[in-house]
Amino acid sequence: xxxxxxxxxxxxxxxxxxxxxxxxxxxxxxxxxxxxxxxxxxxxxxxxxxxxxxxxxxxxxxxxxxxxxxxxxxxxxxxxxxxxxxxxxxxxxxxxxxxxxxxxxxxxxxxxxxxxxxxxxxxxxxxxxxxxxxxxxxxxxxxxxxxxxxxxxxxxxxxxxxxxxxxxxxxxxxxxxxxxxxxxxxxxxxxxxxxxxxxxxxxxxxxxxxxxxxxxxxxxxxx
Numbered sequence: 287x288x289x290x291x292x293x294x295x296x297x298x299x300x301x302x303x304x305x306x307x308x309x310x311x312x313x314x315x316x317x318x319x320x321x322x323x324x325x326x327x328x329x330x331x332x333x334x335x336x337x338x339x340x341x342x343x344x345x346x347x348x349x350x351x352x353x354x355x356x357x358x359x360x361x362x363x364x365x366x367x368x369x370x371x372x373x374x375x376x377x378x379x380x381x382x383x384x385x386x387x388x389x390x391x392x393x394x395x396x397x398x399x400x401x402x403x404x405x406x407x408x409x410x411x412x413x414x415x416x417x418x419x420x421x422x423x424x425x426x427x428x429x430x431x432x433x434x435x436x437x438x439x440x441x442x443x444x445x446x447x448x449x450x451x452x453x454x455x456x457x458x459x460x461x462x463x464x465x466x467x468x469x470x471x472x473x474x475x476x477x478x479x480x481x482x483x484x485x486x487x488x489x490x491x492x493x494x495x496x497x498x499x500x501x502x503x504x505x506x507x508x509x
Contacts, residue, residue, distance in 0.1 A: 288302050288389075288390065289302040289303055289304040289389060289390075290302050290304040290305055291305070292305055292309070292310060292313045292314075294313065294314065294317045294319065296397065297394065297395060297396075297397070298352065298392050298393065298394060298395060299313075299314050299319060299322065299392070299393045299395055300390060300391070300392050300393075301332045301390065301391055301393065302332065302389065302390050303331065303332050303333030303336075303387065303388040303389045303390055303391070304331055304332070304333065305331060305332045306330075306331055307325035307326070307328045307329075307330050307331065307332065307335055307340070308325065308326045308327070308328070308329075310322055310325050310332060310393075311323055311324070311325040311326035311407055312326065312404075312407060314393075314395060314403070315400065315403035315404045315406070315407045316400055316403075316404065317400065318397060318398055318399055318400040318403060319395035319396070319397065319398065319403065320395060320396045320397075320398035320402070320403050320406070321345075321350050321393070321394065321395045321396055322350060322393055322395060323343075323403060323406040323407045323410060324341065324342050324343040324344070324345045324410065325340075326407045326410050326411060327342055327343070327410050327411065327413075327414040327418075328340050328341075328342055328425065329423070329424060329425045330425065332388065332390075332391050333387065333388035333389075333391075335347045336351065336354045336373065336380065336382065336388045336391055337380055337382045337386070337388060338378050338379065338380070338496065338498075339375045339376065339377070339378055339379060339380055340378075343410055343413075346375075347375065348370060348373075348375035350393045350394055350395075351370050351373070351391060351392075351393055351394075352369075352370065352391075352392040352393060352394050353367050353368060353369050353370065353391070353392055354367070354368050354373065354388050354390070354391040354392075355367055355368075355388070355389050355390045355391070356368050356382065356386050356387065356388055356389070357386070357387045357389055358385055358386055359385045359386070359387060360385045365389050365390075368381075368382075377429070378429055378496050417458075417459065418458060418459050418462060419456040419457075419458040419459060419462050419464055421464055421465075422464065422465040422466075422467075422469070423456070423462045423463060423464050423465065424463070424474075424497060425462070425496075426461050426462065426496055427461055427462065427463055427478060427481075427495055427496065427497060428440075428461055428481075428493040428494060428495055428496060429493070429494045429495070429496050431491050431493070433491065434491075435461070436460075436461045436493055437459050437460045437461035437462075438460075439485060439489065439491060439493070440455065440460035440461060440481060440485060440493075441460040442489075443484055443485050443488045443489065445460060445481055445484060445485070446460050448477065448480065448481065448484075449477070450473050450476045450477040450480060451468075451469060451470065451472070451473030451476070451477075452465060452466035452467070452468040452469025452470065452473050453465055453466075453469050453473035453474045453476070453477040454466070454477070455477065455481065463477055463478070471501075471502075475499060475502060478495055478497070481493065
C-alpha cells in the first residue's frame with residue numbers, strides 16, 4: 287500500500303512512513319533529485335526518521351522535510367498535516383511521541399544529474415563500510431555528549447568487544463552493538479545498561495540512548 291510507496295515530482299519526494307531510508311535515497315538519486323543521499327546509510331524508515339530527526343553526513347531530517355502526515359492513535363484515526371515547524375525538531379527528537387504514527391512525508395529536493403546523485407550515494411556507502419560495522423545492528427546506540435563522541439568515549443573505556451549473550455559492542459565502532467544470530471532483545475538492552483554503567487563509573491558521563499525501547503517494563507530506565 288501507500289505506506290511503503292515513493293512518489294517523485296520535479297522538486298519534492300513523497301514517501302510513505304514505512305519506506306526504508308536507503309530505498310528513499312536510491313530512488314531519489316536515480317531520478318536525479320539531490321538532497322536525500324545521506325539516508326542511504328541509516329537503518330530505519332521514513333516514520334522513524336521524522337520521529338527521531340535522523341541524520342548523518344552533515345544533514346538531518348529537519349533540513350529536508352517539508353511536512354508529514356501523522357495519525358494520533360488516541361484519536362479517530364485521521365491523519366493531520368504537521369509542518370517542519372510544528373514538528374519542533376531537536377537533536378534526535380521531535381514533538382512526536384508514542385501515540386503518533388507517521389503515515390507519509392514530503393521532502394524537498396533539488397534537480398541534479400542522476401549520475402552525480404548516485405555517486406554521492408556510493409561514496410556514503412563506501413564511507414560507512416570503512417568506518418561502521420555491517421551485519422545486524424540498529425545504528426548508533428547513544429547520543430553524542432557535548433564533551434566527546436559516544437563511540438570515542440566507550441572505546442576509551444576499553445569496552446569494544448564487551449559481550450552479553452549474543453550482543454557485543456562492535457570492534458569497528460564502539461557506538462554500535464552487533465547482534466549475533468542467537469541474540470535476543472534482552473541481551474541488547476542488558477549491554478546498553480552495562481555500557482552506561484561502566485562509562486558513568488569511569489568518566490562521570492551518563493550516556494543517553496538514541497534507541498527507543500519497546501516492550502520492556504523498565505525501558506525508561508535505560509534512557
